[in-house]
Every structure is written in C-alpha cells, then in structure tokens.
Amino acid sequence: FSLDLLPSKNGKELTNYFLRQVVDVLLHYIKKTFDVKSKILDFHHPHQLLEGLDGFSLELPDHPESLEQLLVDCTDTLKYGVKTGHPRFFNQLSSGLDMIGLAGEWLTATANTNMFTYEIAPVFTVMETIVLKKMYEIIGWKETEADGLFSPAIGGSISNLYGILVARYKQYPEIKTKGMTALPHIVLFVSEQGHYSVKKAAAILGIGTDNVIEVKCDERGRMIPAELEKNIAQAKRKGQTPFFVSTTAGTTVYGAFDPLCDIADICEKHKLWMHVDAAWGGGLLLSRSHSYKLRGIERANSVTWNPHKLMGAPLQCSAILIQEKDLLEACNQMRAGYLFQPDKLYNVEFDTGDKTIQCGQHIEFFLFWVMYSSSGTYGFEAQINKHMELAKYFYKVLKERDNFKLVFDAEPEFTNVCFWYLPPRLKHIPKGFERDQELQKIAPKIKALMIEEGSAMISYQPCGDKVNFFRMVFSNPATTQTDVDYLIEEIERLGKDL
Amino acid sequence: FSLDLLPSKNGKELTNYFLRQVVDVLLHYIKKTFDVKSKILDFHHPHQLLEGLDGFSLELPDHPESLEQLLVDCTDTLKYGVKTGHPRFFNQLSSGLDMIGLAGEWLTATANTNMFTYEIAPVFTVMETIVLKKMYEIIGWKETEADGLFSPAIGGSISNLYGILVARYKQYPEIKTKGMTALPHIVLFVSEQGHYSVKKAAAILGIGTDNVIEVKCDERGRMIPAELEKNIAQAKRKGQTPFFVSTTAGTTVYGAFDPLCDIADICEKHKLWMHVDAAWGGGLLLSRSHSYKLRGIERANSVTWNPHKLMGAPLQCSAILIQEKDLLEACNQMRAGYLFQPDKLYNVEFDTGDKTIQCGQHIEFFLFWVMYSSSGTYGFEAQINKHMELAKYFYKVLKERDNFKLVFDAEPEFTNVCFWYLPPRLKHIPKGFERDQELQKIAPKIKALMIEEGSAMISYQPCGDKVNFFRMVFSNPATTQTDVDYLIEEIERLGKDL
Incomplete structure (x- = not known):
C-alpha cells in the first residue's frame, strides 16, 4: 500500500521497487509508441470507459487500493489512451514524444517545486x-x-x-x-x-x-x-x-x-x-x-x-x-x-x-532547457528542415494522385498541407453545392474509420467557404516518408467506396 | 547523443538504458529528500549559478551535448535545488513529495497528451x-x-x-x-x-x-x-x-x-x-x-x-x-x-x-486520481487529521517556551501556527515601536541563517500592524514530532544571540 512507501520509515526499498515497476510500464508504452505496427489507439466510447473496461474501474474508492492494483490501473490508463508520439499521429500541431524532454519532465515532477x-x-x-x-x-x-x-x-x-x-x-x-x-x-x-x-x-x-x-x-x-x-x-x-x-x-x-x-x-x-x-x-x-x-x-x-x-x-x-x-x-x-x-x-x-x-x-521550461542542451541550435535546425522536406514530399506526391485535391496548388510555405480526398463517385459530380454537400461528409467518415482501426490520426475541418478537408502537418520526429506514403494509401483504402 | 535514442532506428536499448539512468538520478534524489540528515538545500547566490558552479553551466549550446553530460546536468539541477519534500521543509502551503502522485506525474508526462x-x-x-x-x-x-x-x-x-x-x-x-x-x-x-x-x-x-x-x-x-x-x-x-x-x-x-x-x-x-x-x-x-x-x-x-x-x-x-x-x-x-x-x-x-x-x-488531475485510488477517502482523512494533531502539538509546545510568542493565544483552527521568536535581549524592551523595529529584523535573519545552513525552511511575513513573524504550517506527510521539536531548537539556536 502507498502508506508503506517513503516517507514511511522502512519504505526505501519498496519505493525503489515500486517506482521502477512504474518505469517498466512506461518503457513498455514508449516501445509501443514508436512501433509503427502497434495501433495508435484502441478506441472505445465514453460510456464504455465509464462502465469500466475489463475490470478497469475509474471510480474513486473510500479505502486504499494496493500498489499492485495501481500498476494495473496505470497500464490500463495508457492502454486505452492515444499514442501521440506514434509515427502516424498527425492529428495535432504538437506530436511526437521526445525522450530528452520526457526525462526533463520526470525530473521536474520529482523536483516538485x-x-x-x-x-x-x-x-x-x-x-x-x-x-x-x-x-x-x-x-x-x-x-x-x-x-x-x-x-x-x-x-x-x-x-x-x-x-x-x-x-x-x-x-x-x-x-x-x-x-x-x-x-x-x-x-x-x-x-x-x-x-x-x-x-x-x-x-x-x-x-x-x-x-x-x-x-x-x-x-x-x-x-x-x-x-x-x-x-x-x-x-x-x-x-x-x-x-x-x-x-x-x-x-x-x-x-x-x-x-x-x-x-x-x-x-x-x-x-x-x-x-x-x-x-x-x-x-x-x-x-x-x-x-x-x-x-x-x-x-x-x-x-x-x-x-x-x-x-x-x-x-x-x-x-x-x-x-x-x-x-x-x-x-x-x-x-x-x-x-x-x-x-x-x-x-x-x-x-x-x-x-x-x-x-x-x-516548472515548464526545464524540459526545453534540457532538450536544447541535447540538440543544440543546429540539432533543432536539422530536425525542422526535415519536417519541411517531408511537407514538400507529401505535397508532391498528392499532386500526382488522382483522387486527392490540394486546397492550394502551390508548394507549402510551412509544414501544413491541406487537401480533400474525393472518392471516385464524387469525381463526376461537377464542382458546386451538390458535390460540396457530399464532400463535407467524406473526411469525418474516413477519420472515424481510421480511429476505429487505430491506424493513423489526422485532423480535418471546414474553413470559410471550403467544406471539410484534411490538414496534414509535420512536427513528429518519428514520422518518415514511409509513414507519409502509408497515410495516403490508408485514406484511399478507407475512402474509395464512400 | 539524443539522436541515437528513439525514434532512432536502433534506439530502443539505448533509450531504456538512458531513461533508467535518469530514474537512478531521481531515486537518489528521492532518498536524499527523505533523509532528515541531508541538507534541504545547498545555497548559492544567483550570480554564482549564472557563472557556473563546479562546471555546471546553464548556457545553451549550438552543438549537441552527450547523454552522459545531460545526466550530469540533471544531477546538478537537483543538487542545487530545494528539497521541497524534506521533513523540515515548512516554507510553503504545499510541501512533501508523494510517491504515488509522482508516479502519476511520470505517467502523465509519458502519455504527453x-x-x-x-x-x-x-x-x-x-x-x-x-x-x-x-x-x-x-x-x-x-x-x-x-x-x-x-x-x-x-x-x-x-x-x-x-x-x-x-x-x-x-x-x-x-x-x-x-x-x-x-x-x-x-x-x-x-x-x-x-x-x-x-x-x-x-x-x-x-x-x-x-x-x-x-x-x-x-x-x-x-x-x-x-x-x-x-x-x-x-x-x-x-x-x-x-x-x-x-x-x-x-x-x-x-x-x-x-x-x-x-x-x-x-x-x-x-x-x-x-x-x-x-x-x-x-x-x-x-x-x-x-x-x-x-x-x-x-x-x-x-x-x-x-x-x-x-x-x-x-x-x-x-x-x-x-x-x-x-x-x-x-x-x-x-x-x-x-x-x-x-x-x-x-x-x-x-x-x-x-x-x-x-x-x-x-493533464494535471491524473496524479490526484491515482493518489485518491491509493489512499481512498479514509486515507486522506487520516493524513489530514495527523497534520491537525501536529499543529496542536506545535502550538502547545510554543506556548510553554519562554522566547516564543504566539500571534494568537488560542488553539489553531487549521494547521497554520503564527509566532515570533524574541531573542533574550528584546525581552526586556517594553512592547512598542522600538521593540517592533528590532523584532521586524529577527525572522529574516534567522531564516537567512537557516537557508545558508540548509537545516530547515519556514516562511515569515509582516501582516497588518504586526511585524515579521514566522508562519508554521503542516502539509508535509514526512514531518514528525521530532522535526517540530528540532525546528524550535533550531530557531532558538540561530536566534538567541541576535
């Protein structure tokens, strides 16, 4: 029980053991995060989580739970979450999981000041x-x-x-x-x-x-x-x-x-x-x-x-x-x-x-200090240039694909690349209100399928007079050209019959 | 170097090794935190830190630093910091270092969402x-x-x-x-x-x-x-x-x-x-x-x-x-x-x-969820009652001491206990402007000495027409009666000749 941990009198050994067990859970999660074959998420609906999944109860008890149970809870918390560092997580401007920044965060939490x-x-x-x-x-x-x-x-x-x-x-x-x-x-x-x-x-x-x-x-x-x-x-x-x-x-x-x-x-x-x-x-x-x-x-x-x-x-x-x-x-x-x-x-x-x-x-900046020390100005530069290169590559590939349409047909200024996917059945409808009405539903449908399969995550939104389009964005250092190619195929696979 | 860690292709082993090394640094710090014989802080002035202490440079480089150097930096960051979980840290309303909450924080950082x-x-x-x-x-x-x-x-x-x-x-x-x-x-x-x-x-x-x-x-x-x-x-x-x-x-x-x-x-x-x-x-x-x-x-x-x-x-x-x-x-x-x-x-x-x-x-609340699970409502209650008991004990001891004067001579409603320390030479000056002028300087002096020795930390402040007085407060689960007795003796020792 937590009462047996430090500051309890003889808590040193157990504390070391318990925290190392926690770290094992985290290291396992990190391994999975970067494994491109693992799912980004194992999707469930809110009511399923509320009801408790496979014994994972979110309710707060009156009496203490054992440390063993807590380790299981920690494992489950990560299991049903979203791996934002996965090479195919493109959903947010912030993505990726930096190991040095992470170490910085662990330290900050421990310093607790x-x-x-x-x-x-x-x-x-x-x-x-x-x-x-x-x-x-x-x-x-x-x-x-x-x-x-x-x-x-x-x-x-x-x-x-x-x-x-x-x-x-x-x-x-x-x-x-x-x-x-x-x-x-x-x-x-x-x-x-x-x-x-x-x-x-x-x-x-x-x-x-x-x-x-x-x-x-x-x-x-x-x-x-x-x-x-x-x-x-x-x-x-x-x-x-x-x-x-x-x-x-x-x-x-x-x-x-x-x-x-x-x-x-x-x-x-x-x-x-x-x-x-x-x-x-x-x-x-x-x-x-x-x-x-x-x-x-x-x-x-x-x-x-x-x-x-x-x-x-x-x-x-x-x-x-x-x-x-x-x-x-x-x-x-x-x-x-x-x-x-x-x-x-x-x-x-x-x-x-x-x-x-x-x-x-x-303390929020320490992770940045330690990342800066580990990367140096030039290390950041190299990484950022790589993101820009990938955006350019992505743009070029999309430009050549039949069923993808770029929101702007010009080289990206930054790492955002906005585009629609047009299922074959929409290609023959002339541009206009009718097509837009259908196109508006495509991105949400593809994304829903993607989330259910846990294969990739990408954002979409309407903007001004433009109906729902995907926004690809590069900021995840784990992402490679292969992941970009995969995403395009995945969208095609999930969307072509819609 | 950090580039060799995940998501680098063969980074898994090195990542595990590096993060476990980080955890060793943290576990060492945790051990020190709860060791009542270790100093709460090793005080240095801002200009000393800026100039670099024993090779601990805060400057940000253009070129990457090695992982080994980062581990040293992490160790130094903690070494020159303040152990807010130390049993004799009474400086803030929030003190103590909860192992379960800490595990929750590590997890939250890793989930990074x-x-x-x-x-x-x-x-x-x-x-x-x-x-x-x-x-x-x-x-x-x-x-x-x-x-x-x-x-x-x-x-x-x-x-x-x-x-x-x-x-x-x-x-x-x-x-x-x-x-x-x-x-x-x-x-x-x-x-x-x-x-x-x-x-x-x-x-x-x-x-x-x-x-x-x-x-x-x-x-x-x-x-x-x-x-x-x-x-x-x-x-x-x-x-x-x-x-x-x-x-x-x-x-x-x-x-x-x-x-x-x-x-x-x-x-x-x-x-x-x-x-x-x-x-x-x-x-x-x-x-x-x-x-x-x-x-x-x-x-x-x-x-x-x-x-x-x-x-x-x-x-x-x-x-x-x-x-x-x-x-x-x-x-x-x-x-x-x-x-x-x-x-x-x-x-x-x-x-x-x-x-x-x-x-x-x-995500800030997860650490609370996991602490609640580990303590249960009754675990929190027991800990909080203990804080209240300690406050009462502290009040009673102070009441009996000659050179300590309570700001309110009544049992504490909460865990705050406010008091002055009066060095013997002040005891014979009648209450009034002259004594207040001297008394105003006592708490800051005692605290400065305490910080230089790293023996304890407690807050002081003036309030309304009351000159600088100490505010003791109980919220640190590591604190015991012995630490309370120690604090009183320490104030007396540092203050009696002022």
Missing part, C-alpha cells in the same frame, strides 16, 4: 532567464531590454492573452486599478485565420469579442496589409481606439505567415502594439533556410512561441516574450507580503512569480 | 469527470447540476479568476461580446486576509483593483459578516453594483475560515455570487472531525480547491468547481472549427477543451 521565488527554485529561476535570453537573441531583440516568461502548462492561448494584457497596460496603466470603464473604446485586430484565443482573451479581459476586428486574408491565409489599414481607418471613423494588432506566424490550419514587415510599418505609423503569435511558426527561426518567412518579427512588441509544437518539446511549453523590460511585472505585480519579502539574503530580482497572472507555477 | 478533446485523451477526459464528481459530492452539491475543471498547472489564482469570470458572465452575458463598457460599475468583495489573486484577477478581467472592496476581519483573520453588509450598502449608495463575494476557507497566513453560513445568507439576500477560495482549506472537508469549519460551502456558487496543498498532491493540481452546469462552457467557448468538429463518431460532450480559458492543456 514552484517557480515563484528564487528561494525555492534557485536553479530553475536562473535557468529560465537563460532560456528566455536565447529566445530574445533568436528573435533578434537585444536581451538586456527584453522580458518574458513561460506560461505554465497552458499553451499559446494564455501567452496571447499576456500579449494583449501587457499592451493594454502599457497604453493605459490606469486599467489595473480603474478597469475598462476608465478607457476609451479600444479595439484590436487579428486576421480571419488567426487563432481563436485572441477572441477568447478579449472576452476574458473585458474587452469583448465585438471589439476584435477580423482582417481579411489572401487566398493562402495571410493577412492583407491594405485591409488592415482599411480596418484601422474604419475603426477610427467610428470613434474607436485601435491599440493592438495580433499577427500570426504559422496559422493553425493553413500554416500561413502574415507579412510581418508590412504590418510592422502600419503599426509604427498608427502607434499600435504589434504582437506575433508564433506559437506554431516560431521554431522556424532556427532554420537558416526558412527563417526569412518570419522577417519582421524582431520589430514585434511581443511574441508567443511554443517550443512544444514545431520544436517537439513535450506539452506544455509556451513562452510569451515582451520586448520592453519591466512591463510584465508592473502590469501584474501585487506584492503579496507573505511571498515576496524584500528583506531576503539574495538578489530578489530572481523572484519572478509576481510577473505572472497566477501565483503558484509549475 | 492534451485535454481538449476526448479524441486524443479518452481516458483522461472521462476520468476527470469522475474526480470532479467526487469533489462535488464532498462539497455537498448534487453532481448532475455541477461543473468544473482542473486549471492546468496554474494553481488557485486562476481558479479564483475563473470564479469571477463565470459569475460576471452569469449576471451579464453581454460581457463576452461587448466588454466591460456595456456593464454597470460592478464591484466585488474579499476579506483583507483573502488571497491577493482576487485583486490580480480583477486587474486582468478589466474590472480594476479599485473595485475590489476589502472587508474587515476579526482578530483571527475571519471576515466579519456585519462589515460585509456595511460595505455592500456603502457600495450601493455610491451607485456601484455588487455582484460577487470571495470568501476564504483557510487563509494563507492565519489559516482562518470565514463564517460561510452567515455570508451565504448575505449573498442570498443581495443576490450576489458566493465564491469560496478553499485552495488551502478544501482538503479539510475529508476530515469528519474538522469539516464543520467549512459548513456553508455547499451553498457556494463556485469553489476553488487545490489538492496540491493540504492533500499532498504534487504541483500543480487545482480545481475550480461551479455549482451551475453549462456556465463554464457558455462563458468561454469559441467553437474553433478545426478543434471541435461536431461530426465525430463519439459523444462530443467529453470534448471539454472549450470550457477553459486556454486551448492546449496539460
């Missing part, structure tokens, strides 16, 4: 500044002036929220004490392909989603600078006060990069805060052959960047980076006396907890 | 509903009507923010689209001993800290209901619109419980949302002998509860629970087409990601 003060996280707080400094450098900011933090376990949405929060405070410091009612009617801009978290943040921050103005995109999903200009002028005419533009470097569906330089010019002209949501695309900065796609990011006031996406770090690892120092702290600090005592024995500059919107915070 | 949809986290999404259901039950809510979520890795501050966010939406659904400018001048209430995160949330949400009204407490730190009534009436007279009262079950410094029943009556009368911040005190609900201190919590509209505090779960594990179903979703959902497709093969009710303020979310 909190980032709010240097006092209880001396190595981690200092290490975080080093990781952030490297990120400023890569973006092209002078480190001494910049600031940032890793948004614990929450991802890019909260990083984007931080961007808006800090921008609003910079422009209107009275927001902190007086609230929105003291401000003019502020509005912000994001492209129609930008991430939905910008709207979510506006709702949370009391700005309101109506005050998020969507800027039109070109057909590849990039914000059109002239449209932004137009929207700004319109807003001003209506008596609204523009303050913030959220650009995107790597949109979720199309993988598009907004023209950052042009938008930076507009922001400068109108004195607007420029934010770059590079949650997905940020990693591309490490590739000397592709980083030009983010040119202009060095002019941004703030950047969201998720190493857990393109750079393959485990979930979650997302940073918000702010070009102007001290804003984060001024915006968020509350100086709780019981936590941030000024009369400490060390330089309290490293007590960074008051910069955050939360209080307690898990 | 995201909670936003059932599709990619089938077991976890269903399991979370079971854990939440258990929490509603314990609070005394009817499960079918309640709702909730674990705020990933961010702790009680964000849970409190959720409480205010949802309450505001319930009262003024137009907030989501129109923002604060569409609302009347809303104000909320929290006691002067309540957590600072309530003010922080007000700043973030665009309400403003000026609109957080602090209600006076009695000398034990409990909100005075009559004062709340007065503050509400005052606000109304000023034309402000009260909408929310944040009560506290277990304040951070004093461990006080607000009189929830009386406040519930007031909230009912004025139609205000009642929130209970039970981040620290929630666990007491599991103790049949102490749960009466939270009587009235079943009438709350929302509750924050952090199993990572009193219940000993690893960081972070914090839940926000809402009595009314569907509000969380209505308030936060944005229905991103690429994530929440309606045309799936399963019951999409379990795609809970749209209820949250973020998008991606780490």
Whole structure:
C-alpha cells in the first residue's frame, strides 16, 4: 500500500521497487509508441470507459487500493489512451514524444517545486532567464531590454492573452486599478485565420469579442496589409481606439505567415502594439533556410512561441516574450507580503512569480532547457528542415494522385498541407453545392474509420467557404516518408467506396 | 547523443538504458529528500549559478551535448535545488513529495497528451469527470447540476479568476461580446486576509483593483459578516453594483475560515455570487472531525480547491468547481472549427477543451486520481487529521517556551501556527515601536541563517500592524514530532544571540 512507501520509515526499498515497476510500464508504452505496427489507439466510447473496461474501474474508492492494483490501473490508463508520439499521429500541431524532454519532465515532477521565488527554485529561476535570453537573441531583440516568461502548462492561448494584457497596460496603466470603464473604446485586430484565443482573451479581459476586428486574408491565409489599414481607418471613423494588432506566424490550419514587415510599418505609423503569435511558426527561426518567412518579427512588441509544437518539446511549453523590460511585472505585480519579502539574503530580482497572472507555477521550461542542451541550435535546425522536406514530399506526391485535391496548388510555405480526398463517385459530380454537400461528409467518415482501426490520426475541418478537408502537418520526429506514403494509401483504402 | 535514442532506428536499448539512468538520478534524489540528515538545500547566490558552479553551466549550446553530460546536468539541477519534500521543509502551503502522485506525474508526462478533446485523451477526459464528481459530492452539491475543471498547472489564482469570470458572465452575458463598457460599475468583495489573486484577477478581467472592496476581519483573520453588509450598502449608495463575494476557507497566513453560513445568507439576500477560495482549506472537508469549519460551502456558487496543498498532491493540481452546469462552457467557448468538429463518431460532450480559458492543456488531475485510488477517502482523512494533531502539538509546545510568542493565544483552527521568536535581549524592551523595529529584523535573519545552513525552511511575513513573524504550517506527510521539536531548537539556536 502507498502508506508503506517513503516517507514511511522502512519504505526505501519498496519505493525503489515500486517506482521502477512504474518505469517498466512506461518503457513498455514508449516501445509501443514508436512501433509503427502497434495501433495508435484502441478506441472505445465514453460510456464504455465509464462502465469500466475489463475490470478497469475509474471510480474513486473510500479505502486504499494496493500498489499492485495501481500498476494495473496505470497500464490500463495508457492502454486505452492515444499514442501521440506514434509515427502516424498527425492529428495535432504538437506530436511526437521526445525522450530528452520526457526525462526533463520526470525530473521536474520529482523536483516538485514552484517557480515563484528564487528561494525555492534557485536553479530553475536562473535557468529560465537563460532560456528566455536565447529566445530574445533568436528573435533578434537585444536581451538586456527584453522580458518574458513561460506560461505554465497552458499553451499559446494564455501567452496571447499576456500579449494583449501587457499592451493594454502599457497604453493605459490606469486599467489595473480603474478597469475598462476608465478607457476609451479600444479595439484590436487579428486576421480571419488567426487563432481563436485572441477572441477568447478579449472576452476574458473585458474587452469583448465585438471589439476584435477580423482582417481579411489572401487566398493562402495571410493577412492583407491594405485591409488592415482599411480596418484601422474604419475603426477610427467610428470613434474607436485601435491599440493592438495580433499577427500570426504559422496559422493553425493553413500554416500561413502574415507579412510581418508590412504590418510592422502600419503599426509604427498608427502607434499600435504589434504582437506575433508564433506559437506554431516560431521554431522556424532556427532554420537558416526558412527563417526569412518570419522577417519582421524582431520589430514585434511581443511574441508567443511554443517550443512544444514545431520544436517537439513535450506539452506544455509556451513562452510569451515582451520586448520592453519591466512591463510584465508592473502590469501584474501585487506584492503579496507573505511571498515576496524584500528583506531576503539574495538578489530578489530572481523572484519572478509576481510577473505572472497566477501565483503558484509549475516548472515548464526545464524540459526545453534540457532538450536544447541535447540538440543544440543546429540539432533543432536539422530536425525542422526535415519536417519541411517531408511537407514538400507529401505535397508532391498528392499532386500526382488522382483522387486527392490540394486546397492550394502551390508548394507549402510551412509544414501544413491541406487537401480533400474525393472518392471516385464524387469525381463526376461537377464542382458546386451538390458535390460540396457530399464532400463535407467524406473526411469525418474516413477519420472515424481510421480511429476505429487505430491506424493513423489526422485532423480535418471546414474553413470559410471550403467544406471539410484534411490538414496534414509535420512536427513528429518519428514520422518518415514511409509513414507519409502509408497515410495516403490508408485514406484511399478507407475512402474509395464512400 | 539524443539522436541515437528513439525514434532512432536502433534506439530502443539505448533509450531504456538512458531513461533508467535518469530514474537512478531521481531515486537518489528521492532518498536524499527523505533523509532528515541531508541538507534541504545547498545555497548559492544567483550570480554564482549564472557563472557556473563546479562546471555546471546553464548556457545553451549550438552543438549537441552527450547523454552522459545531460545526466550530469540533471544531477546538478537537483543538487542545487530545494528539497521541497524534506521533513523540515515548512516554507510553503504545499510541501512533501508523494510517491504515488509522482508516479502519476511520470505517467502523465509519458502519455504527453492534451485535454481538449476526448479524441486524443479518452481516458483522461472521462476520468476527470469522475474526480470532479467526487469533489462535488464532498462539497455537498448534487453532481448532475455541477461543473468544473482542473486549471492546468496554474494553481488557485486562476481558479479564483475563473470564479469571477463565470459569475460576471452569469449576471451579464453581454460581457463576452461587448466588454466591460456595456456593464454597470460592478464591484466585488474579499476579506483583507483573502488571497491577493482576487485583486490580480480583477486587474486582468478589466474590472480594476479599485473595485475590489476589502472587508474587515476579526482578530483571527475571519471576515466579519456585519462589515460585509456595511460595505455592500456603502457600495450601493455610491451607485456601484455588487455582484460577487470571495470568501476564504483557510487563509494563507492565519489559516482562518470565514463564517460561510452567515455570508451565504448575505449573498442570498443581495443576490450576489458566493465564491469560496478553499485552495488551502478544501482538503479539510475529508476530515469528519474538522469539516464543520467549512459548513456553508455547499451553498457556494463556485469553489476553488487545490489538492496540491493540504492533500499532498504534487504541483500543480487545482480545481475550480461551479455549482451551475453549462456556465463554464457558455462563458468561454469559441467553437474553433478545426478543434471541435461536431461530426465525430463519439459523444462530443467529453470534448471539454472549450470550457477553459486556454486551448492546449496539460493533464494535471491524473496524479490526484491515482493518489485518491491509493489512499481512498479514509486515507486522506487520516493524513489530514495527523497534520491537525501536529499543529496542536506545535502550538502547545510554543506556548510553554519562554522566547516564543504566539500571534494568537488560542488553539489553531487549521494547521497554520503564527509566532515570533524574541531573542533574550528584546525581552526586556517594553512592547512598542522600538521593540517592533528590532523584532521586524529577527525572522529574516534567522531564516537567512537557516537557508545558508540548509537545516530547515519556514516562511515569515509582516501582516497588518504586526511585524515579521514566522508562519508554521503542516502539509508535509514526512514531518514528525521530532522535526517540530528540532525546528524550535533550531530557531532558538540561530536566534538567541541576535
């Protein structure tokens, strides 16, 4: 029983034994994850899990369960889950299971400390500044002036929220004490392909989603600078006060990069805060052959960047980076006396907890530090270039296939490749409403079959006037050309008679 | 090198070997953590860590480092950190290192998935509903009507923010689209001993800290209901619109419980949302002998509860629970087409990601599920009662000691015990400004010495008109009476000549 483990008096041996048994379960899972012949998932419906599968009960007991039973529960938890590191898991922007990042996570869990003060996280707080400094450098900011933090376990949405929060405070410091009612009617801009978290943040921050103005995109999903200009002028005419533009470097569906330089010019002209949501695309900065796609990011006031996406770090690892120092702290600090005592024995500059919107915070960046140490800048670059190569390969193969149709017939800018599968029976229906109605149902059906078989996982969605299409995306280091070929055959096999 | 690990073709053996080596490092750390004779920390200043200690460099390389070097780095990261599970670590409300929770964390890291949809986290999404259901039950809510979520890795501050966010939406659904400018001048209430995160949330949400009204407490730190009534009436007279009262079950410094029943009556009368911040005190609900201190919590509209505090779960594990179903979703959902497709093969009710303020979310509750399974309700109860017993013991011992002075001379309501240490030379100075000036410096000095020696860690803070005092707190299952006796002697030893 757990009571026999440490800190129990004679618990040392049993603890070692038990934790090693747990690790055996995990190592077995890892082996399966990378075995391309194993199923990605063993699908069951929610009600089946609720009812209990083969004795795997999710109910919480009044009396303790044995350690043996817990090991079985752990095995079952993994057994009925989804292997997100499987070479054929393409379902999310973040996929893959990095062994070094994993080791980092195990260590972080064991260290079990909190980032709010240097006092209880001396190595981690200092290490975080080093990781952030490297990120400023890569973006092209002078480190001494910049600031940032890793948004614990929450991802890019909260990083984007931080961007808006800090921008609003910079422009209107009275927001902190007086609230929105003291401000003019502020509005912000994001492209129609930008991430939905910008709207979510506006709702949370009391700005309101109506005050998020969507800027039109070109057909590849990039914000059109002239449209932004137009929207700004319109807003001003209506008596609204523009303050913030959220650009995107790597949109979720199309993988598009907004023209950052042009938008930076507009922001400068109108004195607007420029934010770059590079949650997905940020990693591309490490590739000397592709980083030009983010040119202009060095002019941004703030950047969201998720190493857990393109750079393959485990979930979650997302940073918000702010070009102007001290804003984060001024915006968020509350100086709780019981936590941030000024009369400490060390330089309290490293007590960074008051910069955050939360209080307690898990250590999230360490896995990135240890991955960076193990890969080096060049190791990341090589991996990222490989993802780009695979995307190009995938695009070329699709282009030659009869029953696949690309959403854009042009080489991918990023690792997203969007496409439809058209079963033979649809090929003879002319393009139009009738065909669209049928085509809309194809991707969901193929995906449902795929999940039931556990053979691969890929995302689909409708977008604008386009009915459901697949979005292939490369960020999984386990994926090879063979897996890509397999996916295409699998879609054909499952879809051809639909 | 990391490139030789999985998914590298022949990486299986090396991966097993490497991860087992990592686990050896961790097991060694765990052994040290529970060894009362080992130092809690090996203190160094930030600049020393930055410069590199004994070859431990925090800098990030361009070229890959060897796996051997990484193991050394991992060892060093732990070596210079703080053992928060050490039997004499009393510095934070969350302390201790639970072996089962730790195993849960390792598993979660290995599963490396995201909670936003059932599709990619089938077991976890269903399991979370079971854990939440258990929490509603314990609070005394009817499960079918309640709702909730674990705020990933961010702790009680964000849970409190959720409480205010949802309450505001319930009262003024137009907030989501129109923002604060569409609302009347809303104000909320929290006691002067309540957590600072309530003010922080007000700043973030665009309400403003000026609109957080602090209600006076009695000398034990409990909100005075009559004062709340007065503050509400005052606000109304000023034309402000009260909408929310944040009560506290277990304040951070004093461990006080607000009189929830009386406040519930007031909230009912004025139609205000009642929130209970039970981040620290929630666990007491599991103790049949102490749960009466939270009587009235079943009438709350929302509750924050952090199993990572009193219940000993690893960081972070914090839940926000809402009595009314569907509000969380209505308030936060944005229905991103690429994530929440309606045309799936399963019951999409379990795609809970749209209820949250973020998008991606780490699995945080699993460690709690597995701890609950291993302890059972009664196991938690026994542990919590033990903490309460130790607090009582500590109080009694201090009461009898000459140079220690209790902040309140009454049996502790919770596991917080606040006290001053008075070095002999101060005992003869009469109570007053002069003595206070000296006393203010004592706790920081003793703590600095303690940290340098690495012998124990305990928090101190000033509070109101009270100069720096120590706050002892029991939540570490490794702590025994011997450690408590030791702490008292250690404070005396370090402080008697100051």
